[in-house]
Amino acid sequence: MDTSRLLRTTTTVIAAAGLLLTGCTTGGSGKLQTAASSAQPSPDPTALRPYYEQKLTWRECGVPGFQCSTMKAPLDYANPGSGQDVDIAVSRRVATGPGKKLGSLVVNPGGPGGSGIGYLQAYAGIGYPAPVRARYDMVSFDPRGVQRSSPVECLTGPEMDKYTQVDQTPDDAAERAELVAAFKEFAAGCRARSERVLPHVSTVDAARDMDLLRGVLGDEKLNYVGASYGTxxxxxxxxxxxxxxxxxxxxxxxxxxxxxxxLNRDQTAGFDTAFTSFAKDCAKQPDCPLGNGSPEEVGERLKDFFRKLDAQPVASGDPARPLGEALATTGVIAALYDESAWPQLREALRSAMNGDGAGLLALADSYYERGADGKYANLMFANAAVNCLDQPPAFSGPDAVDSALPSFEKASPVFGAGLAWAALNCAYWPVKATGTAKELVAKGAPPIVVVGTTRDPATPYRWAQALAGQLDSGTLLTYDGDGHTAYGRGSDCIDSAINRYLLEGKPPQDGTKC
Structure with a gap:
């Protein structure tokens, strides 16, 4: 299980692979805008001009209605024009009409490590409300380090199979050593295969790429919907x-x-909130494999099942990957992103408790983006690379985890220990963090709509309240419900408020609740 700070939309959890893109860039025009960051030096506008003036060459890319291209960006924004560039894969679906075009709407599904192109082509470009798709060119990109954009690579498929099975609730010194060795092996693999890009995949770098994309697309302003980490x-x-x-x-x-x-401890509490909602619902169902007691009793039965899997994994249909505690926990967490997956989770748990772990393994595979051929998308590699660069590590070593375990287990009796140990991964990262935790103010920006779901498992509601309060022009829109994110998930109230903002520029009143 490696679920630490993996923040993405439900649609990326349950699927969405895009197509391999081809394309080239040539000369053209674009708008140049730069700004300083406290974490990194400000780029030289003159040196950046050729990047903003490139022209994208669009071509069909195998999915009807979508076009693809490739944008050049400097590998190191502190030294643009040095000849060291990265390729940023881009895709779009041109506005379908009717109505006056409003430019481009860039979308991002989260992660970090989620493929924007996969999200666009499998969901956003065809599933966003028709009036929005009619008036915006729907656009996304794979951020640097992700899939088609100079991807971070770390482990082979068989190595990842082994890594995802490592016990992340160590019971003794030997299991602790095995977990630390796994994190070190993961980090060493990333360094060996991706040393060139590892120092340059921060969120600040990706944000600068996004302004470059805005300029290349010819938009004066960036219109954007970001979900989860995309916020x-x-x-x-x-x-x-x-x-x-x-x-x-x-x-x-x-x-x-x-x-x-x-962040890791808050997210642990978020998954506990989501599990409590699942447990209450499960207890009402005649097919609940965890019994019909209180959420605490349901949780204790699940913990007991995890302990049994820790001692003796069950068959999963893949002899090399029996269902042990680590994969089972990841499978459960995957289903907690969306309440529509609760029936699937009940069935998977019932089967696993009867000796067939295939259902929970399938949920874990969807979370890790493992294909039937045994190959993994680079989601987990890019996720670690960005997280470990954006902030200093949560823990310096195993002793620090030990000290924090009580608070994590209080946050979630079911998932606390595993999520605490999962947060140790950045302690062994080969590149020092370039960012740090800080408020983001965006002073002088026009109204920005921040959406929070009250029982969101991955991004607790209090985070939305905090971000809306930090932003100079933040407007909080609340969805009282379950699941991760709110737009396009069935609430007419939420969808109407966001559609009106995107189409008319009228944000909902701050504090609106749906």
């Missing part, structure tokens, strides 16, 4: 380029001022 990317952009902010929706918000340790 941090969007808020970072707004803080860097407040004068370039158009209509920004930040759905399932992160709190950028929370240090890594607190």
């Amino acid at each position: 941090f990317l969007g808020a970072t952009y707004a803080d860097l380029f407040p004068g370039r902010v158009g209509r920004l929706v930040l759905d399932g918000a992160m709190d950028p001022a929370r240090p890594s340790l607190d």
Whole structure:
């Protein structure tokens, strides 16, 4: 189980692979805008001009209605024009009409490490409300280090299979040593295969790429919908380029001022909140495999099942990957992102308790983006690379985890220990963090809509409240419900408020609740 600070939308959890893109860039025109960051030096505008003036060459890319291209960006924004560039894969679906075009709407599904192109082509470009798709060119990109954009690579498929099975609730010194060795092996693999890009995949770098994309697309302002981690990317952009902010929706918000340790502990509590909702619902169902007691009793039965799997994994249909505690926990967490997956989770748990772990393994595979061929998307590699660069590690070593275990287990009796140990991964990262926790203000930006779901498992509601309060022009929109993120998930109230903002520029009143 490696679920630490993996923040992405439900649609990316349950699927969405895009196509391999091809394309080239040539000369053209674009708008140049730069701003300073407290974490990194400000780029030289003159040296950046050729990047903003490139012209994207669009071509069909295998999915009907979508076009693809590739954008060049400097590998190191402190030294643009040095000949060291990265390729940023981009895709779009041109506005379908009718109505006056409003420019581009850039979307991001979260992660970090989630493929924006996969999200666009499998969901956003065809599933966003028709009036929005009619008037905006729907656009996304794989952020640097992700899938088609100079991807971070770390482990082979068989190595990842082994890594995802490592026990992350160590019971003794030997198991602790095995877990530390796994984190070190993961980090060493990333360094060996991706040393060139590892220092340059921070969220600040991705935000600067997003302004470059805005300029290359010919948009004066950035219109953007970011989900989950995508809210941090969007808020970072707004803080860097407040004068370039158009209509920004930040759905399932992160709190950028929370240090890594607190983020991980908050997220642990978020999953406990989601599990409590699942447990209450499960107890009402005749097929609940965890019994019909209180949420605490249901949770204790699940913990007992995890302990049994820790001692003796069950068959999963893949002899090399029996269902042990680590994979089972990841499978359960995957299903907690969306309440519509609760029936699937009940069935998977019932089967696993009867000796067939295939259902929970399938949920874990969807979370890790493992294909049937045994190959993994680079989600987990990019996730670690960005997280470990954006903030100093949550823990310095195993002793620090031991000290924090009581608070994590209080936050979630079921998941606390595993999520605490998962947060140790950045302690062994080969590149020192370049960012730090800080408030993002975006002073002078126009209204930015921040959306929070009250029982969100991955991005607790308090994070949305915090981000809306930090942003100079933040407007909080609340969904009283379950699941991760709110836009496009069935609430007419939420969808109408966001659609009106995107189409008419009229944000909901601050504090609106749905």
